[in-house]
Amino acid sequence: MAEVATARRSRITPERAAELYAAVLDLLREVGYDALTMDAVAARTRSSKATLYRQWGGKAELVAKAVRHSKPGGSLDRIDTGSLKGDLHAVTMRSDDCQMEQNSALMRGLAMAVHSNPDLLRAFREHLVEPEMADFRRVIQRAVDRGEIRPDNPAIEFVMHMMVGAFAARTLIDEQPPTQAFLISYIDAVVLPALGAPTG
């Protein structure tokens, strides 16, 4: 116990964490959230369960952080093209179509698991939904500051719904994973006009 209590969280390097996250995503794709165990993660990554629990607290947090880490290009916050259209297109271009298809399958599985795992829902919100929403709010705020959209436009509160919805509906309606071309058409036809933002 003394060793655990004094262990510093910083003992895992970013490189090692990246390896662990990649292994967690592989396991998620293979068996799904419910069947994923910390034992399997420990075995696959040759780490001890004590280390995993010390560093991540539990399965839900480990999975949420692994998914967050896999988001290409990191935070939306680094995107600042000078126009809302440019920023939203840049968001889309962070993932190529292959990554988007993989991500779509993974998120579908997790979206289901969230409904029967309150821990995962909490971790998902804390590490994925809320940071992404905060990033979107900054992108929108810059568009408001530039005068591209009115601060009282009622579509502002639905930006995430529009984007997440397009992603989810694409598979159901068109039997195709979302692609960059699809998302860019959707942004130009739906998101920018709803926000009253320049589309040209």
Place this chain on the structure above:
Amino acid sequence: MAEVATARRSRITPERAAELYAAVLDLLREVGYDALTMDAVAARTRSSKATLYRQWGGKAELVAKAVRHSKPGGSLDRIDTGSLKGDLHAVTMRSDDCQMEQNSALMRGLAMAVHSNPDLLRAFREHLVEPEMADFRRVIQRAVDRGEIRPDNPAIEFVMHMMVGAFAARTLIDEQPPTQAFLISYIDAVVLPALGAPTG
């Protein structure tokens, strides 16, 4: 076999079909699509498996038709309020919040099952997605004919994505089932402005 071959599909009355559909939805909520068996449906409804297969062909078609049958108020086609805003609000008002919450849970389960069951995907498209899309196209066409929206508005092809997306994103982002109030705000803030339709 002679009896099966000469049996007429019309032997099941609409009332009896409604009972069967209700039992199928109960079973779906209890065990999910993958664990649902025709044996369980036969036992629950005191019908023979031969009858079920004769009438519906298989599990996928039976489930898709049961879901379609559960849609309150039947086809969108009966809705014709004289404005696009009125029509889309009327679509939303077909289900009260309790029905919407039940429907949302059920559709979430089926949306997952579709990805590993090609039969279900086909039946889902044939009996649910395509009829609903055709209905939406008629609603939109009337709005075009009335001069409410331009026929070349690029958002027209995304009407289903906007609507389905709002439904799906609501649970993920807000941790709440979609409600009438949410959907009406979304229609007024997003769908009508994207289509360039009157919102007042």
